[in-house]
Amino acid sequence: MLTSDKLMNVSRRYTNDINDAKDILQNAYIKIFRSLKTFDENKGCLDAWLSKIVINEALQLFRKRKKDSEREKIVGNKFEELSVPEILSRLQAEDLLKLTNKLPEGYKIVFNLSVVEGFNHKDIAQELNITESTSRSQLTRAKKMLKQLIIDQKKAELC
Amino acid sequence: MLEKDFEKFMKENLESAKLSWDKELMWNDIELELEPAQESKRAFPLYIILGLIFCVSIATLYFFNAENNDSNQSALKNKERTQDVKKDSKIVTLENSQLQKKEQVSADDLDFKNKQTVLSTKKGINKKEKTSIKSNNQENSKGEVLEEKERRTLKIIQKANTNFQTSSNDFAQNIKKVISQDQLNLENNSQKPQNSLLNLLSKLERIDFVLNNDNASNETLSFYPTIIEPIEKSQKKLNKFQIGLYTQYSLPGKRLSPISSSNNITSRNSSEAPLEGLSAGLNLEYDLTKNLFVNVGIDYTRVTERLDFLEDRIVESTTVSDSAFYFTKPDGTVSFIPGENTTAKRTVNQFRVYNTYESYTLPVLIGYKTNLYNKIEAALYAGPVLNLYQNFNGSYVDDEGLISPAQKIEKTNLINNLQFGLRFSWCIKEKMSIYSGLNYGMSFNKFSIDRSNEQSYNLFGLKIGFLYTI
Numbered sequence: 015m016l017t018s019d020k021l022m023n024v025s026r027r028y029t030n031d032i033n034d035a036k037d038i039l040q041n042a043y044i045k046i047f048r049s050l051k052t053f054d055e056n057k058g059c060l061d062a063w064l065s066k067i068v069i070n071e072a073l074q075l076f077r078k079r080k081k082d083s084e085r086e087k088i089v090g091n092k093f094e095e096l097s098v099p100e101i102l103s104r105l106q107a108e109d110l111l112k113l114t115n116k117l118p119e120g121y122k123i124v125f126n127l128s129v130v131e132g133f134n135h136k137d138i139a140q141e142l143n144i145t146e147s148t149s150r151s152q153l154t155r156a157k158k159m160l161k162q163l164i165i166d167q168k169k170a171e172l173c
Numbered sequence: 174m175l176e177k178d179f180e181k182f183m184k185e186n187l188e189s190a191k192l193s194w195d196k197e198l199m200w201n202d203i204e205l206e207l208e209p210a211q212e213s214k215r216a217f218p219l220y221i222i223l224g225l226i227f228c229v230s231i232a233t234l235y236f237f238n239a240e241n242n243d244s245n246q247s248a249l250k251n252k253e254r255t256q257d258v259k260k261d262s263k264i265v266t267l268e269n270s271q272l273q274k275k276e277q278v279s280a281d282d283l284d285f286k287n288k289q290t291v292l293s294t295k296k297g298i299n300k301k302e303k304t305s306i307k308s309n310n311q312e313n314s315k316g317e318v319l320e321e322k323e324r325r326t327l328k329i330i331q332k333a334n335t336n337f338q339t340s341s342n343d344f345a346q347n348i349k350k351v352i353s354q355d356q357l358n359l360e361n362n363s364q365k366p367q368n369s370l371l372n373l374l375s376k377l378e379r380i381d382f383v384l385n386n387d388n389a390s391n392e393t394l395s396f397y398p399t400i401i402e403p404i405e406k407s408q409k410k411l412n413k414f415q416i417g418l419y420t421q422y423s424l425p426g427k428r429l430s431p432i433s434s435s436n437n438i439t440s441r442n443s444s445e446a447p448l449e450g451l452s453a454g455l456n457l458e459y460d461l462t463k464n465l466f467v468n469v470g471i472d473y474t475r476v477t478e479r480l481d482f483l484e485d486r487i488v489e490s491t492t493v494s495d496s497a498f499y500f501t502k503p504d505g506t507v508s509f510i511p512g513e514n515t516t517a518k519r520t521v522n523q524f525r526v527y528n529t530y531e532s533y534t535l536p537v538l539i540g541y542k543t544n545l546y547n548k549i550e551a552a553l554y555a556g557p558v559l560n561l562y563q564n565f566n567g568s569y570v571d572d573e574g575l576i577s578p579a580q581k582i583e584k585t586n587l588i589n590n591l592q593f594g595l596r597f598s599w600c601i602k603e604k605m606s607i608y609s610g611l612n613y614g615m616s617f618n619k620f621s622i623d624r625s626n627e628q629s630y631n632l633f634g635l636k637i638g639f640l641y642t643i
Contacts, residue, residue, distance in 0.1 A: 018199075023190055032194065040199050044206050078433065107190040114187065129180045130187050157179065 020061070021068050023111075027126045028072035030115040038075060042068040069131060073141055076123060113163045121156035128153050223593060223615070230553050231541045235464070415458040415640040417470075421612060423450035423634025425476045428616070429626050436625045440570040444482040445528070450632045451475050456536070458640060468538040468554060471561075476530040476630050482570055484522045524576050528567025530630065532618075534589045535559040548600040558614065560589040565622050572625065579622035590614040594636065604642040612636045 021042065025035040045067055053063055114122060123142065127133040128149075133141070135149040142149070425447040429438050456470025540554025563582055571577040596610025612634050619627040 018196060019191065020188075022192055022194060023188065026190075026192055027187055036194065036199055040202050040206070043199075043203050047203070047207055074433070107186040108192070110183065110186045111190040111192075114183075126187075130184050157176070160183070161179070 017061075017064065021064055024065050024068045025072060026111060027114060027130060028069070028076070028123060030119075034075065038068060038071045042071040045071070065131070069127070073123070076119065076142075079119070109167065110164075113160060113167060116163055117156055117159055121152050121159060124149055124152040125156040125160070129157075223613075224555075227553060227555050227593060234541055234543050234551075234553070413460050414643050415460075416643055417456050417458065417638050417640035419452075419454055419456065419636055419638025421450075421452040421454075421474075421632075421634045421636040423452065423612070423614075423632040425450045425478070426631040426633070427478065427628060428631070429628050430619070431625065432621060432627050433625050437570055437572050437574075437623070438626055440482075440574060441623075441626065444570050445478055445480050447476060447478040447630065449477055450630070450634060451477075452632075452634070452636075454536070464541050464543055466540050466542060466552070466554075468536070468540065468556075470536055472532075472534045472536055472558065474532050474534065474632070476632070478528045478530070478567075480524065480526040480528055480568060480570075480576075482524045482526075482576060484524055484574070484576055485519070486522075486575060487517050487519050489517050524568075526568045526576070528565065528569075528579070530563070530565050532563040532589060533561040535561055536592060538592060538594075540594075542598075545597075548606075550598045550600070550606070552596050552598065552608075552610075553594070554596070555591070555593045558589045558592050560585055560587060560618060563589075563618070563620065565620070567622075569623050571623060577623070580624060582620045582622065585620070586618045589618040590616045590632070596636065598640065605639060607637070607639045609635070609637045 018039075022035065022039055025038040025042070026032070029035050029038065042064075046064060053060065114125065117125065120142075124138055127138045127141070128135070135146045135153075138144075138149045139146045144152075427445070427447045429441060431438060452472055452474040454470050454472035456468050458466055458468045460466050536556065536558045538554045538556035540552050542550055542552035545551050563585060565579050565582055567579050568576050569579055592612065592614045594610055594612040596608045596612075598606045598608035600606045612632075614632040614634075616629040616631050619629045621627050
């Protein structure tokens, strides 16, 4: 996979809107080109550095949006436990990405930072200016919601 | 399914998801975005080059001036020993013995123009009487006298080089009077009239000669009376204050740079055009040396720009329509729902707005000045201009392509700009001079009116003003 595709993938995980994802990637690339000299390969691999810049751009956009409008209210839905693991194996990666993007923005970011990027809750709390417990609860809810979305998707396909 | 497995599954799939998107468009945009950054990188060498030019100019002027002094001094001495002696028939041959030189001076020398200061060693000596000073008794004091004379001669010549052509200078005026009188004397005595201007320097050479050659004849001395201004007086005059007013018309260059991920640089660049800058100020100038000066003051600058923008927007409006529909619920009740008409109206507005940027600043400049010709002086200067207050009034094109009122400037840099300039001044009266010159203010002042971009203005202008010695 090309680096730009990988980075687009990262960007896309943090926003529902493809145009936002492109903007994030574009701004990230501009920063990458301007600060390429500062990259020190002894401190980490290039891929991680590039991903980090894209994530930072995405978080910057998230913070800006957060200021502009009130955060989405979290609806405490009750989700059924995922009982059919086989469903997952049938899902395409692209479908999963679409489902992840259906999560509320706060959930989605915590989920991506924790599950995909491997951040711990302390780092997430610091990045998003929330408490660690909020980060944990949002991750739990995100996973529940995601499972429910997957089940709904499959049910809809079967119907 | 275990949470861990679920997370692993999601991670692997999300990382490998393939998306189709228009990369070309993004690369083109990135290329466009990166171009201004490369230009801004070029600004740094430009700044270095301007600084170097300024330093080289200062150094050149300094050395040129120093060389002139040296060459003038040596030329004066050489000429004195060759040309002047030959030209003037009244100058007699120098006597051989240095130890038995005669010091002679005329009463005219002493009394010339209300008995102004004369050589201290020649005081009280009558024109008609030739007095010999024997060196046997006064060898030591004579050595000191010669040293003193040499010192004075150097001062005279240095002063003459720098201030000779300035009519406001007392010394130069005195010399002119001497020459006028000298000419009159020469004419009355049926001597060949002298060209005063051409002989201004040679007059100084003669003064130098008189000071350095105690064996000059009485006739020579009588034709070249010397008046020497006290050195202390001239030194006091160096440290002078000048107060001035100026105005400047400049052409502004605008720079926009992004400070957030979403910005509207393109739309702002295409719609906003800086027009002109007008400045006025009051300054105080202080001469550190003959050539070096510092200049501080208060400056008011107003930059005007025009915003031409075609605002194209779609406004949606909803109205209750005449139509309606109703339906029967399972319980038998009927619900009535009024119809709605949603219409989208496109409005296109042509905006022309004049924005103004105002600043009050404190320029702190240091410069080097030198006489060019007669009453004309040239000066180079540079220094930081400190920010006191700034304000922006007007509108801008926002992220959504709509006209928005400018936001209050919150961020203020300490240095507004770095100023360079070259000015030519003309002394119109004894204490008054007017000047004109080119001035460049390279902006360090980045401020924001939209919280998305930073902007700054470079000003290149023509400055005129006057300075009054206080």
